[in-house]
Amino acid sequence: MAHDWIAFDDRETLAQALADAIANILVDAIAHRNRASLVVSGGRTPVRLFSKLSAQALDWSRVHVVPADERWVDESEPASNVGLIRRELARAQAADAHVISLKTVHPLPESGQVVSEARLAEVGFPLDVVVLGMGADGHTASLFPDAPELGGILDSDRACEVVRPPSQPTARMTLTPVALNNARYQFLHIEGDDKREVFEQAVAGRDVAQMPIRTALYERGPKLQVYWAP
Secondary structure, three states: OOEEEEOOOOOOHHHHHHHHHHHHHHHHHHHHHHEEEEEEOOOOHHHHHHHHHHOOOHHHHHHHEOOOOOEEOOOOOOOOHHHHHHHHHHOOOOOOEEOOOOOOOOHHHHHHHHHHHHHHHHHHOOOOEEEOOOOOOEEEEEEEOOOOOOHHEEEEEEEEEEEEEOOOOOOOOEEHHHHHOOOOOEEEEOOOOHHHHHHHHHHHHHHHOOOOOOOHHHHOOEEEEEEEEE
């Protein structure tokens, strides 16, 4: 296991520091490869980070932004992660970013998986930056402990997989560990004492199926950078 725990006094300071770190990596990637990729998570936690990222002055026209996972809902729905990215991140300085959707026009995610994979292939691997979140149950992306597909996804060599956790109201498309954990840089963005306690539980065990966030702790090379604020 390898990770760095980086604590901040408040969430605003965390968001700015993480945005600065991500921007530096993207600038370097653009300088060396003329393009960059950024994977971000959905939910409420990253909204402040998205605001800080949108103010970063870099050549966003060379950056592909991808959600770590997506609910199989229309982009106009509040639950859509790519909709959140377009509203909160791809604006201001970042208005020219290329936002890649995992959601397709197909009514079922199983029918759209090939298209989603093709979109990810165009982004290219390894990904430059992955910013993960973590739920109270230890899930990350849409790797839920109650998902019947989890075992297969953990072993998958595909970039994305369909998941239907009973605890969730909709089917989802999620990036797989092989895509997420082989990124050049990987961050975990968590806030609050409750999430700190969940992370400590994750560090204390090894069963990835019980707490899928452990895949980012035990199944990769470079250190996971954990950014936390109370």
